[in-house]
Amino acid sequence: MxxxxxxxxxxxxxxxxxxxxxxxxxxxxxxxxxxxxxxxxxxxxxxxxxxxxxxxxxxxxGVVAIHIEAPTWLRLDLEGELRETFGLKEAVVSVAQAGPRADREAVAQRAARYLERHLGEGSVVAVGHGRTAGAIARFFRPVERLGATFVSAMGGSPGADAPTNPNEICRALAQRCGGWAESLYAPAYVEDAEVRSQLLAQTAVGRTLAVAAGADMALVGIGGVDDDCTMVRSGCLSREEVAWLRSQGAVGDVLGHYVDVEGRPLASPHQQRLVALPVEHLRRVGTVVAVASEPEKPAAILGILRSGVVDVLVVDETNARAVLRTAGPRPRVAIAAGRPAAADRAQGPAHRGPYQPRPEGTVATAPRTRRGTPPGPPQEVRTCP
Amino acid sequence: MxxxxxxxxxxxxxxxxxxxxxxxxxxxxxxxxxxxxxxxxxxxxxxxxxxxxxxxxxxxxGVVAIHIEAPTWLRLDLEGELRETFGLKEAVVSVAQAGPRADREAVAQRAARYLERHLGEGSVVAVGHGRTAGAIARFFRPVERLGATFVSAMGGSPGADAPTNPNEICRALAQRCGGWAESLYAPAYVEDAEVRSQLLAQTAVGRTLAVAAGADMALVGIGGVDDDCTMVRSGCLSREEVAWLRSQGAVGDVLGHYVDVEGRPLASPHQQRLVALPVEHLRRVGTVVAVASEPEKPAAILGILRSGVVDVLVVDETNARAVLRTAGPRPRVAIAAGRPAAADRAQGPAHRGPYQPRPEGTVATAPRTRRGTPPGPPQEVRTCP
DNA sequence: ACTACCAGTGAGCAATTGCTCAACGGCCGA
DNA sequence: TCGGCCGTTGAGCAATTGCTCACTGGTAGT
Missing domain, CATH: 1.10.10 (Arc Repressor Mutant, subunit A)
Structure with missing residues (x-):
């Protein structure tokens, strides 16, 4: 396209x-x-x-040729291909920059623009971690003060890499728009499944995750499995643990949920120790926005996109091209024959991938919070005038 | 445009x-x-x-640019300008050829195409004279046999230049489509007004002109006033007579009706001797198609177009450009301020010029013959299988 | 501070467009 | 020569689009 x-x-x-x-x-x-x-x-x-x-x-x-005189910094063609190939609701591709850092900023900027356009009074956004996600707040500048809530959808990291922590990202975003931040007071990974259960039983933790489950939108980073990935840098997982995941076929994660290159979820022991919004709940969120910009990410992005959990992807040009190249020219057929074409005009807001179809009515932990009806008083709120 | x-x-x-x-x-x-x-x-x-x-x-x-990939031999821009400038129903411009002769053939060809597209079973076409008009028949090739009638709208010429004679053109056109030709047995110019009256009183003559007045379409050439114009070549008028017309401001004619460069009809003694469909009747014809292609014609074309008698112009590129150049960029204002814009969307088939508005209900010599109802048995018919 | 103005907004309606379907006609094979 | 098939046609209807109008919120000028 x-x-x-x-x-x-x-x-x-x-x-x-x-x-x-x-x-x-x-x-x-x-x-x-x-x-x-x-x-x-x-x-x-x-x-x-x-x-x-x-x-x-x-x-x-072709007697009639309609041409869109797009700004040079728009990559409408790539965006269209991504949308088509992975059945996305929207794709935003930032034009290639001089280096990884500039790429990250560019992606963050575009993500900020996306949030500005799509958040309304009373919106609730579930937030993951990551360097790119962490860079968004600096560019986030809604025209009016916005009564939006940003809620951590994942535990924090012990490491000192503060701005990539969900809680920190929530706080920063809330500050920029005069909204609220709701933190999740738990580490991303705990010792074992039992501690996790106990933690989830805590009102503070359970409640926050419930709010996240009822979000209108989720903002998540796509994590890789290299030695320098966010999980390792932030100290959530050890280099060895990530290496093991890699050996199991993992290519990337969203909120700590790893998938293989085909987008299949990876059952791993780490899953039992993870304190984060479950994938089933994430799928219930109306719009899942994933951001990704680091080099070495194409496989991760491809896997996550194929898992069908993402609705909107914000990505840099290099990764976009790599993902599309890897996915091949007509991957829809290869991945899931018979999947309805994304261009289906009468299509509703669904756009879900083929794997793990949303379990209708299975879990409804929190009432779906909609625009105009802010959630009950969050435990931890910060209002910024 | x-x-x-x-x-x-x-x-x-x-x-x-x-x-x-x-x-x-x-x-x-x-x-x-x-x-x-x-x-x-x-x-x-x-x-x-x-x-x-x-x-x-x-x-x-201009973010959206719609471009028509037109064949190189189409001059849609010129056609549009002509249409707009002179309020034409349609304009057809043939691409410039190597010489006048080739230009004439090109115009004739395009005129033939126009006729093919617009004539239907039972159509009645009033026909004038001229070299370009005379060249049409050779290219006229309707897909199906067409029960159309071609009727002379003007008397013949004494000269030997047969193929430019209305009767001859009618015959040729009728032959090409298996239709009928109705001839006018009179010279274009007679001795004096009295002879003319007597001639018009003849059933054969009056009847033919009546049929012509009831035509759906008229096909006329635009004549010039140079020493080599059709009128002179065919022997209808002498070189001196044309020179005199020229001195009176005449620039061109249609069916012997001369106009000045502003499109105003020229009252001249020749008018009294002319055996042809009157201008008022010509204006009543649904679609007046004028063809013109010779060099030295721009002034003639301009005058005739300004007279508003023409609905459709078929012309060569060189003349088209010359006419538009002379007419200037916004001639509508100069000629007749307040004339409704030609682009008026709700406009009916009128498209009449500003001069001599059609005299509503003044003359209705012949019942208006419509498609599907061929005229009564013409006096002189030739059927060609 | 008040008021007039004006660009921008969305409801509601009329016009335009796109689609489906039955009918037609030409063409090929029997 | 006949019958079936396929492409084309236009009617009718549903969806989409364009337009008008009353209204709003912001702005600039008293």
């Missing part, structure tokens, strides 16, 4: 001169002179339907 | 980056991905109306 309408069926060359002339004339009168189909039909002595069919043919054959 | 949608209001450069991005995105989703306005509006969190306004702005500013 490019920013130019393409000629799929038939080509300019396949037209006879007479047809070509007629098509061009009709198109000129309709598209350029802005007459109605009925008028041009009458003018050319055709029925309206015939004129309509000819006009359609004019577009198909 | 070109074959590319133009950016009138505002420009690409005047847009802020954010607006530009939004416009481009919307346009991409709407024009390229073919979503509905409602869908893109929902996708971007806008009201449908707002999306519509933005899309309109996208076209105005």
């Amino acid at each position: 490019s920013n130019c309408s393409t000629a799929d069926a038939g080509s300019l060359e396949s037209l006879r001169q007479d047809d070509y002339e007629l098509l061009a004339r009709l198109a000129q009168r309709y598209y350029i002179d802005e007459q109605t189909q009925e008028q041009v039909a009458r003018e050319f002595g055709l029925s309206r339907q015939k004129a309509q069919r000819l006009l359609k043919r004019a577009r198909q054959t | 070109s074959n590319c949608s133009t950016a009138d209001a505002g420009s690409l450069e005047s847009l802020r980056q954010d607006d530009y991005e939004l416009l481009a995105r919307l346009a991409q989703r709407y024009y390229i991905d073919e979503q509905t306005q409602e869908q893109v509006a929902r996708e971007f969190g806008l009201s449908r109306q707002k999306a519509q306004r933005l899309l309109k702005r996208a076209r105005q500013t």
Whole structure:
């Protein structure tokens, strides 16, 4: 998909001169002179339907070329391909920058713009961790003060890498818009499943995760499995643990939920020690926005996209190209034959991937908080005037 | 007017980056991905109306560029200008050829195409004289046999230049489509007004002119006033007579009705000796198609177009450019202030010029013959299987 | 501070467009 | 020559689009 309408069926060359002339004339009168189909039909002595069919043919054959004069820093074509390939609700690709750091900033900036456009009064956003996610707040500048709630969807990290912590990201975002932040007072990974159970039983923890489960939107980073990934840098997992995950086929994670390159969830012992919003709950969130920008991320992004948990992807150009290259030209067929085309016009807001279809009515931990009805008084709120 | 949608209001450069991005995105989703306005509006969190306004702005500013990939031998821009400038129903411009002869053939060819597209079973065409008109028949090749009637709208010429004679042209056209030809047995110019009256009183003559007056379409040549014009060559008028007309301000004629460069009809003694369909009757004809192609014709074409008698002009590129250059960029204002814009969308088939508005209900010599109801048995018919 | 103005907004409606479907006609094979 | 098939046609209807209008919120000028 490019920013130019393409000629799929038939080509300019396949037209006879007479047809070509007629098509061009009709198109000129309709598209350029802005007459109605009925008028041009009458003018050319055709029925309206015939004129309509000819006009359609004019577009198909390329007699009519519609070109979008997009800003040079937009990558509408890549965005379209990502959307199509992975059935995303939206994809935002930031143009390639000089280095990884600049790429991260660019992605963060675009993510901030996305949030600004899509958050409303009373929105609730579940937030994950990550360097890219952590960079968003600096660019986040909604026009008006926004009564939005940012809630941690994942435990914190023991390491000192503060700005990549969900709690910290929530606080920063809330501050920028005069909203609320609700922290999750728990580490991302605890000792064992039992501690986890106890922790989840705590009102403070359980409640926060319930609020996160009822969010309108989720903002998550896509994590990798390299030795320098966020999990390792922040001290959540050891290098060895990540290496083990890698050996099991893991390519990346969202909120600590690892998947393989095909997007299949990875059952691992770490899962039992994770304090984060479960995937099933994440899937219930209306719009899951994933950000990714580091190098060495294509496999992670590909796996996560294939898992179908993501609705909106914000990514840098390099990763976008790499992901699409790896996914191949027509991966929809390869991954899940018969999946309805993403371009399905009558489609609702679903856009869910093929794996782990959302368990209808299985869990409804928290009442779905909608715009205009802010959640009950969060335990930990900060209002920033 | 070109074959590319133009950016009138505002420009690409005047847009802020954010607006530009939004416009481009919307346009991409709407024009390229073919979503509905409602869908893109929902996708971007806008009201449908707002999306519509933005899309309109996208076209105005040139974010959306619609280009018609016209055949190289089409001059849609010139045709559009002619249509606009002179309020024509249609204009056909043939691409410039190597010489006058080739130009004439090209115009004839395009005129033939026009006739083929617009004539139907039972059509009645009033026909004038001229070299270009005479060249049409050779290219006239309707797909099916066509029960059309071609009727002379003007007397013949004494000279031997047969193929430019109305009767001859009618016969040739009728032959090509298996229709009928109705001849006018009279010279174009007679001795004096009295002879003319006697001639018109003849059933054969009066009847033919009546049929011509009831035609659906007229096919006329635009004549010049140079020493080598059709009138002179065919022997209808002497070189001196034409010189005299020229001295009176005449620039050209249609069916022997001369006009000055402003399109005003020229009262001349020759008028009293002319055996042809009167201008008032010609104006009553639904579609007056004028063909012109010789060099030295721009002034003639300009005058005739300004007279408003012509609905459709078929002309060569060189003359077209010359006429437009002479007419100036906004001649509508100069000629007749307040004349309704030709682009008036709700406009009916009128398209009449400002001079000599059609005298409603003054003359109705012959019942208006419509498609499907062929005229009564013409006196002189030739059927060609 | 008040008021007039004006650009921008969305509801509601009319016009336009796109789609489906039955009917038609031409073409090929029997 | 006949019958079936496929592509084309236009009617009718549903969806989409464009437009008008009353209203709002912000702005600039008393």
